[in-house]
Amino acid sequence: MNNIFVYCEIEDSTIADVSLELLTKARSLALQLGCKVEAVALGSELNGIEKELFSYGADVVHVGDDKRLSPFLTLPHTSVIKALFEQEKPQIGLFGATSVGRDLAPRIASALKSGLTADCTSLEIGDHYEKKTDTTYKNLLYQIRPAFGGNIVATIINPDTRPQLATVREGVMKKEVRPDPSKGEVKTIDVDTFLSDTDMVVKIIERHIENRKVNIKNAGIIVAGGYGVGSRGNFKLLYDLAEVLGAEVGGSRAAVDAGFIEHERQIGQTGVTVRPKLYIACGISGQIQHRAGMADSSMVISVNTDPNAPINQIADYVIIGDVAEILPKMIRYYKKNSK
Amino acid sequence: MKGLKIIVLAKQVPDTRNVGKDAMKADGTVNRAALEAIFNPEDLHALEQALRVKDRVKGSTVTILTMGPGRAAEVIREGMYRGADNGYLLTDRKFAGSDTLATSYAIGQAVRNLEPFDILFAGRQAIDGDTAQVGPQVAEKLGIPQVTYAEEVIDIKPKELRIKRRLERGVEVVAAPMPVLITVHSSAPSCRPRNARLVMKFKHAKTVSELQDAAEDYLELYNTRTYLKIKEWSADDIKVDDKALGLSGSPTKVKKIENVVFKAKESKVLSNSDADMDDLMKELIENHTIG
Numbered sequence: 001m002n003n004i005f006v007y008c009e010i011e012d013s014t015i016a017d018v019s020l021e022l023l024t025k026a027r028s029l030a031l032q033l034g035c036k037v038e039a040v041a042l043g044s045e046l047n048g049i050e051k052e053l054f055s056y057g058a059d060v061v062h063v064g065d066d067k068r069l070s071p072f073l074t075l076p077h078t079s080v081i082k083a084l085f086e087q088e089k090p091q092i093g094l095f096g097a098t099s100v101g102r103d104l105a106p107r108i109a110s111a112l113k114s115g116l117t118a119d120c121t122s123l124e125i126g127d128h129y130e131k132k133t134d135t136t137y138k139n140l141l142y143q144i145r146p147a148f149g150g151n152i153v154a155t156i157i158n159p160d161t162r163p164q165l166a167t168v169r170e171g172v173m174k175k176e177v178r179p180d181p182s183k184g185e186v187k188t189i190d191v192d193t194f195l196s197d198t199d200m201v202v203k204i205i206e207r208h209i210e211n212r213k214v215n216i217k218n219a220g221i222i223v224a225g226g227y228g229v230g231s232r233g234n235f236k237l238l239y240d241l242a243e244v245l246g247a248e249v250g251g252s253r254a255a256v257d258a259g260f261i262e263h264e265r266q267i268g269q270t271g272v273t274v275r276p277k278l279y280i281a282c283g284i285s286g287q288i289q290h291r292a293g294m295a296d297s298s299m300v301i302s303v304n305t306d307p308n309a310p311i312n313q314i315a316d317y318v319i320i321g322d323v324a325e326i327l328p329k330m331i332r333y334y335k336k337n338s339k
Numbered sequence: 340m341k342g343l344k345i346i347v348l349a350k351q352v353p354d355t356r357n358v359g360k361d362a363m364k365a366d367g368t369v370n371r372a373a374l375e376a377i378f379n380p381e382d383l384h385a386l387e388q389a390l391r392v393k394d395r396v397k398g399s400t401v402t403i404l405t406m407g408p409g410r411a412a413e414v415i416r417e418g419m420y421r422g423a424d425n426g427y428l429l430t431d432r433k434f435a436g437s438d439t440l441a442t443s444y445a446i447g448q449a450v451r452n453l454e455p456f457d458i459l460f461a462g463r464q465a466i467d468g469d470t471a472q473v474g475p476q477v478a479e480k481l482g483i484p485q486v487t488y489a490e491e492v493i494d495i496k497p498k499e500l501r502i503k504r505r506l507e508r509g510v511e512v513v514a515a516p517m518p519v520l521i522t523v524h525s526s527a528p529s530c531r532p533r534n535a536r537l538v539m540k541f542k543h544a545k546t547v548s549e550l551q552d553a554a555e556d557y558l559e560l561y562n563t564r565t566y567l568k569i570k571e572w573s574a575d576d577i578k579v580d581d582k583a584l585g586l587s588g589s590p591t592k593v594k595k596i597e598n599v600v601f602k603a604k605e606s607k608v609l610s611n612s613d614a615d616m617d618d619l620m621k622e623l624i625e626n627h628t629i630g
Contacts, residue, residue, distance in 0.1 A: 071511075074475070074484070074485055074487075075484060078479075098507060099487070099488050099504075099506045099507055102471045102472075102487070103475060103485070103487045103488070104475075105472075106439065106470075106471070106472035106473075106474075106475035106476045106479075107475045107476070107478065107479045107485065109440065109472070109476065110440060110443060110475070110476035110479035110480060111479055113440065113590070114440075114590060115438065115440065115589075115590030115591035116439070116440070116472060116591070117591060118468075118469065118470035118471060118472055119469060119470070128594060142594065143591075146599070147468065147469075147596075148353075148355050148467060149355025149356060149466060149467070149469075150355075150599070151355065151362070151599065152596050152597065152598060152599065153596070153597045153598075153599055154593055154595070154596050154597075155593070155594040155595040155596075155597075156591050156592065156593055156594065157591070157592050157594045158590050158591050158592070159592060160590060161590040201484055201515070201516050202484050202486065202513055202514070202515045202516075203513060203514045203515075204511060204512070204513055205501065205512040205513060205514050206510075206511065206512040207509070207510075207511045207512075208509045208510050208511075209506070209508050209509035209511075210508050210509050211508070221629065245629050277628060278623070278628050278629060288599045291599075291601055292599065295601050295602075298628075299628055300604070301619075302606075307608075312606060313601065313603045313604070313606075314601050314602070314603065314604055315604060315606045316604055316606060316607065317606060317607050317608075317609055317619060318606045318607070318608045318609065319608075319609045319610070319611060319615070319616075319619075320608065320609070320610060320611065321610065321611030322611070325611055326611050326616070329611070329613065329616040330616060330619075330620065332616075333613070333616045333617045333619070333620040333621075334620045334624075334629070334630075336617070336620070337617070337620045337621050337624050338620075338624055338630045
């Protein structure tokens, strides 16, 4: 009872990365709280799904295997999770901040009249003293998220309602296989008792889901461009450099908005969060929202005509100059020295 | 097919996309006064979808519902300039401090107070909070299905809508019965511009509160032209339990607000000279960062 529950997103029998990241995080929170981690897997043909969930940190896996639960639809998933939460009374419920989690979690929060915080980038355990009522709350979930367009960071708590619900951004937490995997317990959800015809009123007519073509999240080296690159044509220089370095190409929101590069390569708060060993920022001024998505890179090189660009403050190397001139030189001297 | 009753949930938000230096106070909180108040961008995409349904199904009406301070009436006028028929402003000090749960409760009660509707449109999320929670929570409060991340209403049948959704890795087309709540994604078509004729017609539309500063001759105009009346509702008008509003109705509390701080590094500044580029590449290869 009162454990941490993680809703696991499943597409074509594959568990979403964000769910595994959440299990890893839930594991460390559970150690602090002295409770267990329970994963919830809803879908169809889920045989054996528990193995991976155990290895990333679940002690218990609730499996709801039913054709009506795949692909994801809001109402049937809400009904099952709501009933499960009412029965199991978790203290914390976590969801990925994806188009699934951000569709489902608010519906559940509303049904349970529980507090929900969206798009968290960090979760911690801590206490809270409420002056007005002279009450101390022990071991609350601190739900930490950027707010106001990323210009501030807010810590949100739910002192009185349970479960404490949060959606968490993909890629901000690390997934790690648990060193001491639990043998684990599988609990079968009796889906039939929770679903009714009214849950099935929305029907999926067509569905085209593509595997991710770009994988900037896990790239070791990223060459990223901003508005300062100047044009879609100039971005070719970034691809050239990326090719010789074995890197991926990313862009800031300004570059995406300007049409220089496609949206799936966007890095920053409204895009992907990355932490490569080398991040080469080309013509990126470094708005807070962008830095938040790459500040954990091991090494940052900034190429910018503006010596005062905010990104330079977090760069290891600052090269003052024009991208169009510097990138070809980087390629030339890389080739020269790598031989 | 008979006309559809459409409601658009819209919010006036500070323009967080263009935050200048003076927008942050010394204590790390936001100086709202320094930010322009705008029609939440995705709510405009939602309005466009509503107007397209109205264009296709004769006899349909579009009503804007917004919650906020008195000046949020501007959102309703902006909506009317583009083709909305009327609007309701939900305003009361009792709503202040509401989180998404308390907000959706209030909006849900307001919608119940309107005549029965077929489609509720809203933007996927507002740029001041970026939560995307109020839409689904209003749908839950009203006990109706939701279709989030919508890009386009592609077909309208007497009892069913076909809606294209834009997901992270693809698209999905769903069929949903009415009444339904649809949240619209920024990949949907932009909203049409203001219509000059409608601007002339509605620029003097006002809420009761705004009337207080109005001149006598305006009042005469106002009383003869009913379309100039933007309805204004307080908490008492929508039959709510006060405890479920504002801070007391909000399970989430803000514990702390901080500035975003990045650890500054000591950077090595290089020129674009060949010698510097040569040295840099040697260094990166030697310490195994690349190569």
